[in-house]
Amino acid sequence: MSGTFLGMPSLPVFGIGNLHEHEPFPKAAHRELGNTQLRANLGHATRTIRDKRLAVVSELPDWEELREAGRAIKESVMARLPELLVQFEANFTARGGVIHWARDAGEANAIVASLIRGQGADEVVKVKSMATQEIGLNEYLEAEGIAAFETDLAELIVQLDHDKPSHILVPAIHKNRSQVRDIFLREMEGVDPDLTNEPARLAAAARAHLRRKFLSAKVAVSGANFALADSGTLAVVESEGNGRMCLTLPETLITVMGVEKLLPAWEDLEVFMQLLPRSSTGERMNPYTSLWTGVTPDDGPQNVHLVLLDNGRSAALADEMGRSALHCIRCSACMNVCPVYERTGGHAYGSTYPGPIGAILSPLLTGITAEENSSLPYASSLCGACYDACPVKINIPDILVHLRGEDVDSKRGKNRRKMALPSQMDLGMKAASWALSSGKNLGLVEKALPLGRLAAGPDKKITRLPGIAAGWTQSRDIPAPPGQSFRQWWDKEHQAPAAPADATDSGRAATAEPGTEEKP
Amino acid sequence: MNARAEILDRIRSALRDAPAVPDVPRAYRRASELGEQELIELLTDRLLDYKANVFVEGAAEVPQRLAALLEGAGRYAVPHGLAASMFAEADARDGGSGRRVTDAPGRRLSVGELDGVDAVVTGSAVAVAETGTIILDAGPDQGRRVISLVPDRHICLVRAGDITAILPDALRRLDATRPQTWISGPSATSDIELERVEGVHGPRTLDVVIVRG
Numbered sequence: 001m002s003g004t005f006l007g008m009p010s011l012p013v014f015g016i017g018n019l020h021e022h023e024p025f026p027k028a029a030h031r032e033l034g035n036t037q038l039r040a041n042l043g044h045a046t047r048t049i050r051d052k053r054l055a056v057v058s059e060l061p062d063w064e065e066l067r068e069a070g071r072a073i074k075e076s077v078m079a080r081l082p083e084l085l086v087q088f089e090a091n092f093t094a095r096g097g098v099i100h101w102a103r104d105a106g107e108a109n110a111i112v113a114s115l116i117r118g119q120g121a122d123e124v125v126k127v128k129s130m131a132t133q134e135i136g137l138n139e140y141l142e143a144e145g146i147a148a149f150e151t152d153l154a155e156l157i158v159q160l161d162h163d164k165p166s167h168i169l170v171p172a173i174h175k176n177r178s179q180v181r182d183i184f185l186r187e188m189e190g191v192d193p194d195l196t197n198e199p200a201r202l203a204a205a206a207r208a209h210l211r212r213k214f215l216s217a218k219v220a221v222s223g224a225n226f227a228l229a230d231s232g233t234l235a236v237v238e239s240e241g242n243g244r245m246c247l248t249l250p251e252t253l254i255t256v257m258g259v260e261k262l263l264p265a266w267e268d269l270e271v272f273m274q275l276l277p278r279s280s281t282g283e284r285m286n287p288y289t290s291l292w293t294g295v296t297p298d299d300g301p302q303n304v305h306l307v308l309l310d311n312g313r314s315a316a317l318a319d320e321m322g323r324s325a326l327h328c329i330r331c332s333a334c335m336n337v338c339p340v341y342e343r344t345g346g347h348a349y350g351s352t353y354p355g356p357i358g359a360i361l362s363p364l365l366t367g368i369t370a371e372e373n374s375s376l377p378y379a380s381s382l383c384g385a386c387y388d389a390c391p392v393k394i395n396i397p398d399i400l401v402h403l404r405g406e407d408v409d410s411k412r413g414k415n416r417r418k419m420a421l422p423s424q425m426d427l428g429m430k431a432a433s434w435a436l437s438s439g440k441n442l443g444l445v446e447k448a449l450p451l452g453r454l455a456a457g458p459d460k461k462i463t464r465l466p467g468i469a470a471g472w473t474q475s476r477d478i479p480a481p482p483g484q485s486f487r488q489w490w491d492k493e494h495q496a497p498a499a500p501a502d503a504t505d506s507g508r509a510a511t512a513e514p515g516t517e518e519k520p
Numbered sequence: 521m522n523a524r525a526e527i528l529d530r531i532r533s534a535l536r537d538a539p540a541v542p543d544v545p546r547a548y549r550r551a552s553e554l555g556e557q558e559l560i561e562l563l564t565d566r567l568l569d570y571k572a573n574v575f576v577e578g579a580a581e582v583p584q585r586l587a588a589l590l591e592g593a594g595r596y597a598v599p600h601g602l603a604a605s606m607f608a609e610a611d612a613r614d615g616g617s618g619r620r621v622t623d624a625p626g627r628r629l630s631v632g633e634l635d636g637v638d639a640v641v642t643g644s645a646v647a648v649a650e651t652g653t654i655i656l657d658a659g660p661d662q663g664r665r666v667i668s669l670v671p672d673r674h675i676c677l678v679r680a681g682d683i684t685a686i687l688p689d690a691l692r693r694l695d696a697t698r699p700q701t702w703i704s705g706p707s708a709t710s711d712i713e714l715e716r717v718e719g720v721h722g723p724r725t726l727d728v729v730i731v732r733g
Contacts, residue, residue, distance in 0.1 A: 062547070289701070
């Protein structure tokens with residue numbers, strides 16, 4: 001099948017579901033920063049995982065080569081996506097699996113619910129999955145009278161606490177061990193009242209709590225980490241064995257997976273299964289990985305379904321600058337190294353996808369103008385730590401800047417329609433472009449510096465700027481500008497008669513190129 | 521238009537700039553030359569790091585090792601393809617094979633039966649020394665996926681010849697379409713404060729017997 005598109009280009013169709021920031025990020029961040037317990041928990045957890053990741057990554061002599069291969073494989077998947085999806089479908093179906101296609105969250109939820117009802121079941125066990133979190137499957141099933149039991153320890157903690165996940169790998173990263181014990185004592189039926197806050201005891205309590213559920217479940221719902229087009233194989237990467245339980249014991253298995261999760265071939269898995277565990281939990285390998293291809297007679301679920309989900313992925317793919325956000329393998333390394341995430345936590349981002357990757361993925365999936373998602377690309381200092389940590393080399397800072405541009409453009413458009421007036425940003429940029437276009441112009445602007453000193457007053461601080469510039473002074477003061485600009489200082493300095501070279505002068509001369517050295 | 525056609529259409533439309541398909545640079549290590557002794561040592565080191573128990577035995581000593589490991593256990597499960605000779609010593613000490621239950625085609629152990637045994641003994645398809653990973657592909661000496669999952673203790677035999685140095689070596693020996701379970705240590709979680717704790721839903725004890733020769 002040809003990958004060339006010959007029809008009319010259609011407008012991007014964006015995703016819906018748990019992908020939205022509901023209030024501007026600075027406002028949400030401000031509230032979360034007030035929670036000192038949260039900051040202490042996150043600081044401790046992200047420090048632990050950063051150290052572990054660095055140790056296991058530095059062990060591999062070919063880490064950069066693996067990253068480069070991972071990047072190229074994902075880029076080629078995106079370029080060949082229609083063809084690979086059709087190939088995967090043929091292979092998975094040939095081995096007895098059933099594929100369903102879902103345009104958006106609503107359609108995916110309805111498909112899953114009808115499959116569960118078709119089995120006469122009113123409860124399911126679930127393996128942690130970002131896709132089902134994104135489409136709000138648990139809430140949908142609850143409204144349909146179907147109970148969904150999360151079986152991953154962190155998801156279980158969040159579900160028992162009626163809370164929301166705040167991290168894609170460790171959804172309860174914002175809770176410490178004592179808080180977890182309190183949640184278990186309060187919400188877990190039949191729990192040992194003498195439960196301590198020792199992680200091993202807490203894990204044992206979760207084992208006892210879920211054991212019966214696993215052994216009697218008829219239907220399981222999972223996500224998938226990878227899908228191999230050339231064999232029709234699905235893979236789930238996990239630690240606890242709850243995944244194996246869900247993927248092996250029930251008669252019916254329903255997997256929900258975004259269309260971008262494909263890998264072309266079996267040999268590509270050797271790259272990603274080296275990149276993912278070291279980047280996510282900082283382990284050489286995660287305890288368990290399960291692979292299955294359709295139905296295996298006499299082994300595991302005999303009724304195997306896969307829901308292939310678009311929900312805005314095709315819209316993200318249409319953005320040439322942003323499409324590489326779809327390369328994400330959900331390892332969470334970017335959030336663990338992000339100075340913003342470490343302080344605000346995941347809830348501040350509103351969406352299922354927090355942190356640096358969420359700040360680009362959420363607006364790409366929903367469109368920049370959806371709810372408050374236009375504030376997400378600004379939730380970054382552009383320090384670039386996320387890019388360095390990303391195992392598939394997604395250039396997150398570049399995409400953040402690109403989306404900031406989209407945001408500005410979307411607002412400009414609105415103003416033009418409303419009153420045909422340029423926005424403050426337009427005017428500001430125009431002024432800056434004039435001032436920076438020649439030395440003469442800049443010199444003129446610099447003459448206004450003493451005015452700034454006047455505005456700063458005796459405490460030498462500007463605490464409030466007008467208009468859109470007010471955003472800058474909302475959380476910081478601007479120091480009073482200096483009495484003279486560098487260029488004014490330079491002119492004065494170099495009109496003076498030649499002085500004997502002091503330490504700084506000789507340092508400067510030493511680094512100057514021959515022939516460009518300034519005249520004495 | 522049905523959902524399938526519409527989604528494929530959206531994706532083709534999104535790719536109307538016809539992005540180039542890049543060559544994949546596979547400059548990472550794809551094969552490694554380590555001798556058998558080095559492979560055994562590396563695999564042992566990694567498995568111990570995961571808190572698995574590791575025993576290295578000559579083929580002739582395996583029945584004794586298994587008998588020792590199974591001492592004190594109640595009933596234990598085995599897949600039908602695992603040679604009965606492995607359990608000669610255990611049977612001799614027990615005075616029969618009474619403790620052993622076999623999962624075989626036509627005589628499948630129920631989940632309840634598996635929940636009632638203390639241990640399971642299986643073989644394995646291939647292992648990766650560098651990552652401490654043992655891969656089961658449901659071969660006759662490994663059995664259905666469920667038998668190595670439900671019992672709380674997994675005793676796993678790894679032939680020295682099946683140990684590879686790095687993951688790409690191992691994947692070349694496997695068929696993607698067989699159901700696979702990759703095992704790197706006993707079940708564990710890092711979900712509380714990102715500190716690793718062994719023992720959640722999968723087997724809480726993993727005993728690995730590496731068999732030389």
